[in-house]
Amino acid sequence: SSEIIYLVNRDKIYVDVNIDEVDIKEISLGQQAEITFDAYPELKLSALIDSISPLATGMGGITVVEVTLQLIQSDPRIMSGFSAEVEITVEEVHNVVRVPTEAVAEREGMHFVLLMNENEPQMTMVRVGRANDEYIEVLSGLKENDRIAANAYQILEQFQQQAGGAEGRGGMFPGMPGRGGGGGMRQLAPH
Template sequence: MKVSIRRRALLTNGVLTVLLLGGAGLVYAQLGTDQAAGETAVRTVTAGRGSVTASVSASGAVESSRSRALSFGTSGTVEKIYVKAGDKVAKGDILARLDDAAAQESLTAAKAAYDGAVSDGTGTAQLYAAYIKARNAYREAQRTVAATVLKAPFKGTITAVNGSVGGTSTGNTQSGQGAGASTGFIELADTTKLQLVGTFTESDAGRLKKGRQATITFDALPGVTATGKVTQIEPVAATSENVVRYPVTITFTKVPDQVRLGQTATVEVVTGRAENVVTVPSTAISTSGGRTTVTVLRDGRQVRTPVEVGVQGAALTEITSGVSEGDEIVPPSTPSTGQGTGGGQRFGGGFPGGGRR
């Protein structure tokens, strides 16, 4: 009886072991199948047809392309200031003047001496020399009187007044006013003629040419856009943190009313454009050892295919040979974004550029 019970227990345990092993096998087989399916699923994008735009960009501050730091042409005490920052003035408007009492006295004396020399005549060498000396002194006295008046050399907006009534002007700088040696007594700018000087990397600057059109956006003015063109590419570079950059001047051709001097802006210059061409995502292209390739899915196999590229934008790149419209391209592996695999996402059309040619 005891033997029978023991035999029954052994049989039962054996059956349970077989069932457990069989279940584990099924689970393992299922996991292996799922893993294989995951390995064979390939995400692809389809080469399309559309337009590609390449561009380079830089940032800078808005400034006037016509500005001047104005100073009196002689020294003296500031008697009157007629303007303040923000005032608009016309060419020839008087901006400020010095006390000219001493200059006027000198002018009167010089005029009398000159009149006397004219009366004496120039019949001898001595009389002629006296006449020339008196004439030059009179002209210099006239210039000194004129230099006590500061006038606007062109139409514009006053951007700064760096002096005050009662202060002393020494011609190019003002003492006691807190102005630097390079600062004018009054600063004037033409706000209708604006520019931006951006510093472009060595490679980007090499793609720029004078006359290329530019688009300018402003950090503080969302949605506001100005247009411009490249007017100057400096031949000498500036190196900062081992990066070589070239200053490039962009002159505005259209200035929105909201734009002000000193605002931070970003300029984008189009360097290349291609229409109705075969395109693939720029991220799908690899370059190594001077060889440019993409991975094409052909009959379920991933084939590394050499290609020739044209205009290269930030989003899309033009393919001139090696890939045809409709080819399935396998981009480099990226973390899952929740989109399905193998969906054949098609790329083409006017994606914004921002890369290089």
């Protein structure tokens, strides 16, 4: 026999997502999430974690746990079987200094930003905290309203390539010695 009809309950819409085993410790029932559907990228719908599978499974060389989310609100455009991107809120922090992740460079376990002092970039060491895909929390080294270069990592990479033969010269950024005899980056006191 063949299937003739599909019944879809639009009162409760669920989304299944596979969470990497290393991240599952951050996930719990009732957590909030935001879902964006590939078919309608401008549409963002809220959801709550409804269930967490008690079994982990292998998928493409990694171990994952299936998590089911229930949409809090629905939209008539959403169809069963759509692909979606899920962003689960694991923690919210308020009143912190945060910068875009690409504004922070890391060398030998230390983190740096390019602080703009009178329009001159100055390498400044910072202590960082929590991070997500977009932002990183700065615990010390910066204060609110400091101006920094938005792409420190790329600028530092370019500088190091240019400074390769700069035998100890200061280079284009104060506080950034060239590679060679004087070598490496100088650690600056937090701002």
